[in-house]
Amino acid sequence: MGDDPEGIERSxxxxLGTLRKLDGASRTAPQPLTLEDIYKQQRMRMIRLAILLVDEPTTAEDVVQEAFTGLYRNWSGLRDANAAIGYLRTAVVNGSRSVLRRRKTARAYEPPHQANARSAESLAMLTAEHQAVVDALGQLPRRQREVLVLRYYGNLSEAEIAEATGLSKGTVKSTASRALSALQKIMGN
Incomplete structure (x- = not known):
């Protein structure tokens, strides 16, 4: 697998497609209309997205709760209820970035701590190959991990990733390419 870039991308x-299916996520699901519907339909998916970005379930739950709080505060300002999913996704990505920045600052004063905080259930559902990919994702720089997670777990287009991360479409594309190359090196060792 180490010498095959297409093999890394397929892995x-x-x-992440397997995780998306386990979550029951679908791009064709009907769009919710009320804040309560959005919460019921999107909460767990947003938590899993945050877990893939921050690698800590309790922190991920906090990030998602803050995103929903922000959505509630800005509900009347949304152009329509369908924009809420994009708002949440962007809020989760930005909240995850903030968590990682705070973590980096805290680690400057404390010894680094490598915590594998994934739930036992989620690890049990993954094969050894899948576990290796998820572990390798955790070694990528933040931006590369975000782009791959949003692309393959979030099943988003380059334009949607660009909107959620604040990057240009070209940067999203080049970042994904570099991320896959980095994963190839990590997994080839």
Whole structure:
């Protein structure tokens, strides 16, 4: 797998696609209309997205709770209820970035701590290959991990990733390419 760039991309797509299916996520699901519907339909998916970005379930739950709080505060300002999903996704990505920045600052004063905080259930559902991919994702720089997670777990287009991360479409594309190359090196060792 180490010398095959397409193989790495297939592994990432397969792993994050498997997680997406386990979550019951679908791009064709009907869009919710009320804040309560959005909460019921999107909460767990947003938590899993945050877990893939911050690698800590309790922190991920906090990030998502803050995103929903922000959505509630800005509900009347949304152009329509369908924009809420994009708002939440962007809020989760930005909240995850803030958590990682705070973590980096805290670690400057404390010894680094590598915590594998994934739930036992989620790890049990993954094959050894899938676990290797998820572990390798955790070694990528933040931006590369975000782009791959949003692409393969979030099943988003380059334009949607660009909107959620504040990057240009070209940067999203080049970042994904560099991330897949980095994963190839990590998994080839």
């Amino acid at each position: 990432v797509e397969k792993t």
